Amino acid sequence: MRLLLFALIVYSNLQAGVSQAASPPLTNPKQDQKTSSPRTSGSGEVAGKQQADRVAQVTSEKAGSKTKVEVRKSSESARAKGDINFDDLSFKIEKDAKFNSALLTDEIKKLDGVKVKLRGYILPSTLFKETNIDQFVLVRDNQECCFGPGAALFDCVIVEMVPGKTTDFVTRPVTVEGKFKIDTEKYKSPNGDGPRGASHFAIFKIDGVNVK
Structure with a gap:
């Protein structure tokens, strides 16, 4: 035993x-704003889209997890x-x-x-x-x-x-x-x-x- x-x-x-490592890192919005430059707006848009996609994915996963499973x-x-x-x-x-x-x-x-x-x-x-x-x-x-x-x-x-x-x-x-x-x-x-x-x-x- x-x-x-x-x-x-x-x-x-x-x-x-593994679960903790797979979690997305927390970011500081103020720090991101300070370090961002107008010249990198293109990459910022890409990052923003990726973040939005990630939020949508997590939201979808949470919604799916609430699906009722039939108890038999x-x-x-x-x-x-x-x-x-x-x-x-x-x-x-x-x-x-x-x-x-x-x-x-x-x-x-x-x-x-x-x-x-x-x-x-x-x-x-x-x-x-x-x-x-x-x-x-x-x-x-x-x-x-x-x-x-x-x-x-x-x-x-x-x-x-x-x-x-x-x-x-x-x-x-x-x-x-x-x-x-x-x-x-x-x-x-x-x-x-x-x-x-x-x-x-x-x-x-x-x-x-x-x-x-």
Whole structure:
């Protein structure tokens, strides 16, 4: 487990660093005016257009991010058989916000200790090997946005295979079978303060008995 926790810390910090590096630098308008010259008005117009395009792009991205995604929770009959999906694990929490157990719904709490089947993708970024894997992060889809800074806390589940059981990495979706557990202590950020202020890397885990 220590290796996985180490990987979670390293990965999250790297993601936070990449995100910060990708952010456009802040400029001082007064300083720009002082250093600008009428002779460079052409380049100024180009820079202004580039900045306007950037603002338009960011605005478009923000608008797109507000698009409502249809939530499809498992039916009662499916849940009775232990068949769940990531929508069944969702609850109201802002991305990178501090986690509080009071945020969990009664439906989620009822899953604690239940044998489940959950479909998702093995996150390759936190693996130390590709075969005979005994612990990994299962995410909603195969995009990096499902884990780490800026990701929803409920979009990932830590899978720790029971003794004697392992799996191999594949790029296709897999179904994990095992006992679902809510663990709010094991995967806390160091000192409860991780990248962007998030308090946890994960709060859900499965003691995996089968991956297929």
